[in-house]
Structure formats: C-alpha cells, structure tokens
Amino acid sequence: MTSTVLPRVLSISSDKLLIASGAxxxxxxxxxxxxxHACTCGDCIDEKSGQRRSDVSxxxxxxxIASAKFDPSDLLHVRFKEDSHRTTVNIGDFKxxxxxxxxxxxxxxxxxxxxxxxxTVSWQRLNExxxxxxxxxxxxxxxxxxxxxxxxxxxxxxxxxxxxxxxxESRVGPLxxxxxxxxxxxxxxxxxxxxxxxxxxxxxxxxxxxxxxxIVNTSQGGDSYVVDGFACADHLKRNYPEYxxxxxxxxxxxxxxxxxxxxxxxxxxxxxxxxGHLVQVSFNDRSLRPVLGAVxxxxxxxxxxxxxxxxxxxxxxxxxxxxxxxxxxxxNNFRVLHARGAFPATAARHLQGAxxxxxxxxxxxxxxxxxxxxDHGYVA
Numbered sequence: 019m020t021s022t023v024l025p026r027v028l029s030i031s032s033d034k035l036l037i038a039s040g041a042x043x044x045x046x047x048x049x050x051x052x053x054x055h056a057c058t059c060g061d062c063i064d065e066k067s068g069q070r071r072s073d074v075s076x077x078x079x080x081x082x083i084a085s086a087k088f089d090p091s092d093l094l095h096v097r098f099k100e101d102s103h104r105t106t107v108n109i110g111d112f113k114x115x116x117x118x119x120x121x122x123x124x125x126x127x128x129x130x131x132x133x134x135x136x137x138t139v140s141w142q143r144l145n146e147x148x149x150x151x152x153x154x155x156x157x158x159x160x161x162x163x164x165x166x167x168x169x170x171x172x173x174x175x176x177x178x179x180x181x182x183x184x185x186x187e188s189r190v191g192p193l194x195x196x197x198x199x200x201x202x203x204x205x206x207x208x209x210x211x212x213x214x215x216x217x218x219x220x221x222x223x224x225x226x227x228x229x230x231x232x233i234v235n236t237s238q239g240g241d242s243y244v245v246d247g248f249a250c251a252d253h254l255k256r257n258y259p260e261y262x263x264x265x266x267x268x269x270x271x272x273x274x275x276x277x278x279x280x281x282x283x284x285x286x287x288x289x290x291x292x293x294g295h296l297v298q299v300s301f302n303d304r305s306l307r308p309v310l311g312a313v314x315x316x317x318x319x320x321x322x323x324x325x326x327x328x329x330x331x332x333x334x335x336x337x338x339x340x341x342x343x344x345x346x347x348x349x350n351n352f353r354v355l356h357a358r359g360a361f362p363a364t365a366a367r368h369l370q371g372a373x374x375x376x377x378x379x380x381x382x383x384x385x386x387x388x389x390x391x392x393d394h395g396y397v398a
Contacts, residue, residue, distance in 0.1 A: 161350030183374035226376025247299035261322030
C-alpha cells in the first residue's frame, strides 16, 4: 500500500471490523462475510489462475470475528470463531479494484471549448504503447476521440477496432455503410440533417461505442458535431432539478421497425447508477415513442425533454468538425451524442461504421493503464 497513515484496526465486533486505512486515516466498516469472501489464502484462491475457489455454501451460517490485526506488510489477518478459518485480506484491493471504482470518476465534462486536436491521435503510431494509451485515455476521460491518417479504404475499421474493443453485430452486420439512399430504412441514410442523438436506444443492450470512418467526403455541408450528454445533464441537474428528476425517473419506449427487424426497449433518457452517478444518456428523436402516463407526469417529462434538447442544440456545448477521408471518430454511445449537417444528395459521401461492446473498451483501457503506470486498478 502507498498510504501515509499506517492501517490499523479501530474496533472489533462479532460481525464486522472498523478499520482506518489510507492517507486520511478515515474509518470504514467491513462486514465479517465480506472479509471471509475477500480471503487470499491458498485454500480460497487458485495460485495459477488467481480465481476464487470460495464456496459460500460451505461457510458457517454465522461468522464471528475472533481476532484481527495488520502485519508489517499491511495485510489484514482475521480469524473466525466458528471454524477457526484464518483469512488474509489485502485491503488495497477494495480501493483499486476497477469494479469498486465508478467509471464516472474518470469523466471530464466538456463543451465547445474542447479542441478536436486535443483528442486526436495518429493511426501510424497507434501500435506504439504511448499512443495507444493516449487514445484509450481520451476515450475514458472525454468519451470521444479522432484517429487521423487512416487508409481511406472500406473495411479498415476491422483493423482499427481491436485497438479499442471488439466489434458488436449491428442490424446489417459487423460493419454498416452510411451513404445516401433514395429510399432509406433509416434517416441516417438520407441527405437530411440529423440532430444530436445516441444510436440504437431501442436495442437491448444498447451498443456501447461507435466508430465512424470516412472513406469519401466531397460534399458541401455534412459537417459532424458532437456534444457531451453528461455535461448537459449536469447543467440540467444544477439548474432545473425537477426536469433532471423527470428524465432520470420516467421510463420511455424507443422503437425501430423495418421489413427485417422489430426492436424496442424501455429506459430513462438519463440513467443513473445506485450512487446517483450518470451512466447513460439515451436520446433519439427518431425512435422515441409517445410517452404515456398521468397528465401531470407526461407534461413534466415533455417540458424536461424540451429543455434538455435546447441544451444539446446550444452551440456553446457543440464541438464541430468536418470529417476528412482517412479520419475516424470514436464516441461513447452512452455519453456522447453525435450529429451531422445536411448535404446535397448528389454529393459523394461515404462513411463506414461499427459498434463496440463497452466492457471490452473499458478492459483495454485498464490493461493499457496498468502497463503505462504500473497501477493494477484505476483511481481518477
């Protein structure tokens, strides 16, 4: 451990410990059952795989702490009364395990002042550990990055994606083409302006990330722009708390229908985790179904939705750029809304896209962060 205050046991109760550990020496409680599960002894942890052998059903139905103390290396040793099991616990695991550290701690909220160059990395250098880590770090903090110098060739995404995550199958396959279609099944394939949105909120699960790679773009117009949905949600929470409550509490339906697919899902526009942290924005005018409910609740929802939409439409929150052939941009589909301006239907414009699963992107970031810093966990 790297704390400046030596860890110590403050008090022992039959079913819990109160300990002090960390730079501030603040006390915190750990239940006896948790301590037993966290045991790192050879009987509880497989030495080769590092996986747990714990069989919870074999524990005594009640666990009573008989003794507890820290050794000089800051490992906690606990003995249980019922079966005399001696548990060894690395308290640092509770602080650095990524599952105990919310990804929300990494989020750096941004607005129109974010320079696209600050989130741009080079494809030619992406095989270098520092550049690869830089890409994943930008994605972790900003939910958005641009990769420049890519080959302007169809199928290139299959080479880029492994640096970020693993491709998730879309409705039309692993890759999809975004170009003008005179009879589009989705307005994304028209030449119309597309307002800010997250993709596929009607899917369950929703794709976590999206890559869009520019192959051809000779159009006048068709510029891309992105907005940090979490920054706008934070503004709403601070200034319009009743609207924030409505968008986090009201379940709405998103749906998509075509000749070959019927999708629908219910979720709030702004989703929170158990600690009240922002975890997902689902916003798509094209697929939001009419909201049902009591009149007062429905009116409050639509007022909140309009206010949030006006925030998204405010240029003060928008980062704009024209995607050039050989550029790809990557967005966190749970956080960053993307859009494009209208362009002439006769213009040559061809983007290719793919979706990625969130857990692989997060995993790749944690692995790269460990290699770059030596930290086993991530604490922002």
